[in-house]
Amino acid sequence: MALRKDTSMMLGRIQRFLPTALCVFLAAAGALAGQQTAVENPYTSAKDIAAGEQTFRSYCTICHGRTGEGAKGPDLTLGIFRNATSDAAMFSVIRYGIPGTDMPRHYMSDAGIWQVAAYVRSLSARGSTAEVAGDPVAGARIFHEQENCSQCHAVDGRGGRRAPNLTEVGWRRSPDYLRASLVDPNADVPPKWWSLRLIDSDGATVTGWRLNEDTYSVRLLDANDNLRAFEKRDLRELERIETSPMMSYEDMLSEQELDDLVAYLYSLRSNGR
Incomplete structure (x- = not known):
């Protein structure tokens, strides 16, 4: 009986404590989230922007153009930063990249990343899309x-x-x-869009879009949208086609x-x- 009474009292205390603990936890989490979203770039001076421009031209021009006007990557002069709506988000994009895109992660100091972010922000003067001639x-x-x-x-x-x-x-x-x-x-064909041509163990020729390839096997999508997998040791020939079919x-x-x-x-x- 004494054990049951003690257990009941303990459960009562826990039940009374839980609402207060939950409120404290939610308040702390909200404050932390607010701190994370409120982070501002501490490197925004003219000197920082100039340093960011030099870094940008070393690492970023191949995709974004020499002055950020865009090429393989988005035009950064438009002020449209879909994945970097805040300073903290832009820092994260530059540091870690964007999965599933051509945007890679960058290994540089925090100050260097902030300086690049400051330079990118400075580019968005037009705030509109580029002019095109066609209809x-x-x-x-x-x-x-x-x-x-x-x-x-x-x-x-x-x-x-x-x-x-x-x-x-x-x-x-x-x-x-x-x-x-x-x-x-053919000027720019990422490996993701390479094709394969192979001859299997029966002498049949198979061509298709290269999905996966490692040391021992290949997978492709053939002309009929069938997923095909082959062991390389069983193939008579294997040719990687790095040009565009277009x-x-x-x-x-x-x-x-x-x-x-x-x-x-x-x-x-x-x-x-």
Whole structure:
């Protein structure tokens, strides 16, 4: 009886204590979250921005252009930072990169990262999208009807999966980069989009989109959208194709049609931006 009474008293104390403890915990968590989101860049002087520019030109121009106007990566002069809406978030993006994109992590001092962030913020003077010469409505017709680009490329969940998804390509790529990709598709083909041609143990030739490859095996998606896996030791031949299957449109479309197609692709950005 005494043990049962003691247990009952202990449970009563715990029940009375829990609401207070929970309130204290939530208050502390809220304060910590507030501190994290309220972090501001401590390196924003003219000297810091100049140092950030030098670092930017050493590491970032290959994707974002020499002055941040965009190329393979987003245009940083527009003031649209989808993954870096705060100073703390921009620090995190530069430090750790963005998974699933071409944005890598960077190994530099905290001060160096803050300085790059300050320089990037200083670029966003225009706050609007770049000017393009073409007509996006005419470009949409070229893309979806005339050239049937959606056979390989998806836009807003519709289309193929054998080529990059273009749903937000206008945010990720500059107009100049888009035009260059149409004229010379082999200029920049990431390993993710390489193809394979192989001859299996039965002598059959198989080609397809390279999904995975390691020392011992390969996986690809064949022409009929079938997932195929092979052990390398069982193959007679294996060829990695590092060029794009897309043809050049330099001689297939007029200058106006190229302008229209670029205008449509550049219009593909979330929230109409």
